[in-house]
Amino acid sequence: MASSPLPLTHEKFNLEIIEYIQDLGSCWRCAMRFTREREPEAYQRKIVDLKQEPEEKLLKTSPCVICLGLIQDQFINECITDEIAQHVIESDYDSPTFACMVSLPIAIMLREQAVWFLTTEKFPKLLSPNFTVDHVTSLKDVWKFVFSKMLEFKLKKKLAHSSSSFQIQVSVLYPDEISECGALVDMCPEKFKHRYKQTKIYQEGIFTRNAAHCVLAGMSSTNFQKFYSLKVPNVNAYYGAVQCFHTSRHIAGRYQKFSRKLCQTPWLIEGEKHMDTSIQELICQHLEPFFKTQSVKFSSSGREDVDVRTLGLGRPFAIELLDPHRTLFTQDEITQVQSSINSSTDAIQVRDLQLVSKEQLSRVKKKKQKIYRALCVTLDGSTLTAEDLIRINGITELVLMQKTPLRVLHRRPLAVRPRTVHEMKVTLLDDHPGHFILRLKTQAGTYVKEFVHGDFNRTVPNLCILLGRPVDIVALDVDAVELDWPPALFN
Ligand SMILES: [Zn+2]
Incomplete structure (x- = not known):
């Protein structure tokens, strides 16, 4: 992202811009985004006091021409964060922080671009060489300014401003997405020709943010307006699936193997298990419920044949826990898991079981004597x-x-x-x-x-x-x- 110039400071100029953009059919928050305002508080007020909206405008229920109602007072209600929070709470992740990703309809990019061209024509001073549409305070950021406090309260988790290993992905859908994005194809048929043919490869859809960005970058106002004109939307955007994900955690230890009839990993022949169990299964059947994970990846420094025992201090191994829901635990608790592995079988014993960082993992694959x-x-x-x-x-x-x-x-x-x-x-x-x-x-x-x-x-x-x-x-x-x-x- 380009570095953002300072917000426009001339208040009268700001007011004029906000007024003009609102007259195009935008909500006050979207209008303010165009002034490069980046203070969260500025967007958290219920009703804008910069410009007192006439009563009929407040009652107007058309979705905002830019955000499609997403951050528009008339379309915001408690249920939105309730539904997102409900889903996250049911997913049962223990992370104290979260990051939030909002995926927006591509139509919003087109609409933002259209308003940008209209506004810069009206206020040519906006077109200073270092201020582009990319510097408009992003809708994703403002969405977070508006909703994060409510989400934090309902989830009892803190929104992480840098990064969190726990991500909540909220997707926003718009019924008229495909028909409005048709303008992108008209602007650059070449870009989308092969996408239409190979929909199987482009599973994320014909239109992606990247593709749209390529088409819009460097396009002149006149050219753009040949293919697209800003219209008040018939319907507002709505929320689709909420998905949660936690980045992998890694556990390492050493195992001794006392059996001459035990594989290291499940031995599959044409999809059928060839032996009752394996070292991997004996260990992971205890780890999976503890870390509340559905899948794991097992690795070790080499492997022994089925009929070979591993004695001494044992063989180092590492396990990647994918999307673990439980991430808060003590070494004592891991040691307890190790005890339950060891008491459940005579075939193996595990020692030194512990949490390790991803960076340390390459060591397990080092060639050793x-x-x-x-x-x-x-x-x-x-x-x-x-x-x-x-x-x-x-x-x-x-x-x-x-x-x-x-x-x-x-x-x-x-x-x-x-x-x-x-x-x-x-x-x-x-x-x-x-x-x-x-x-x-x-x-x-x-x-x-x-x-x-x-x-x-x-x-x-x-x-x-x-x-x-x-x-x-x-x-x-x-x-x-x-x-x-x-x-x-x-x-
Ligand atoms: Zn808006």
Whole structure:
């Protein structure tokens, strides 16, 4: 928006303008907007005392030629804010503040432009190079000046002057919108030709504020008046849907997974759930009712296979709560939600559950090293020798070339990826001949199972090559995800 010049100060000049615009059929508030008056109080008076309206004018019930009755005393009543407030109260948001968006008919832009041209012709001084129709105090602002106190009182919330995460969207409709906007098409058929053809793409309608702005910008008065002349409206504008929305909140924590039969996220095959539940569902079924949200987005630093456990401090995860109705809570209350998650299942445990900022979220997706513990077995039943152990345990920073594993080829592109095993350590299990524990510290994205059995030599080198005999993996645990986020909590 262009920066606004100071209001016109010459009171007599102001009065003349107001009088002229009212004579065109405007309400006193719209007339005053053209004087660049920006003081809310100036619009909150019941009846303008700048110009005493003759009685017959007060009784006149034609809607204002600009605002279509929206901020016109004769069309304002308590019910308007009652209906908006009722809807917001039923939506049950706990935000102490609100922002208010009013979407106005495009016809009002045309009408404002028409009055602007008529007024600047009458008062050429208005046409100083730095004062344009964009500097007229906006109807949206004046709507808020008039209604915000009533709304604040009824909602018991404060109107936020900068920004609020909670938005109330009020749409204003006008029955003659389409027919009046036809003038825009006449002014610039090119602009709307393809919009008429592709109504599916332009779901917000053929006419948008942007399109109208493009057509009107830079148009001369003579040109404009060829296509549009100001008429008293037959009907007034009315209120349509009220919509409420709160911006997302984000929760993070760590989970341990003790089950070898649990997916991280719902496993859907052709829309059907393949397994009873998932880590995401076990956690979110407790978060959704607490935050009064209908939908969530789950993300985590990597994911384990269904049959892999995640132990140690667990795997960091983050959940975006979309349009939460509840946003006021304490850390104690979140910790209680964590307790109810943990007491509802043996398959997972959650820790460090906490509110985080959106800015912190990128950290959950940072690539990090992982520490694994694998139970392995030699397929020929042989036991590893002391020399095998010394050789394997001495290997560091081993670079593997991993061709996409056969088991994930259906969902990942075929490629050869270099991945580094930073350290490895083998411990024999004396009671179980041929079995041993392999501890690995690897780069993010390393396929550990394939490193052990080789995946038909799609991963090289692999443990079979390093040990000179066939080896397989029996079970795998993630012991640590080396990410110091979210901060540990004492709970
Ligand atoms: Zn008006």
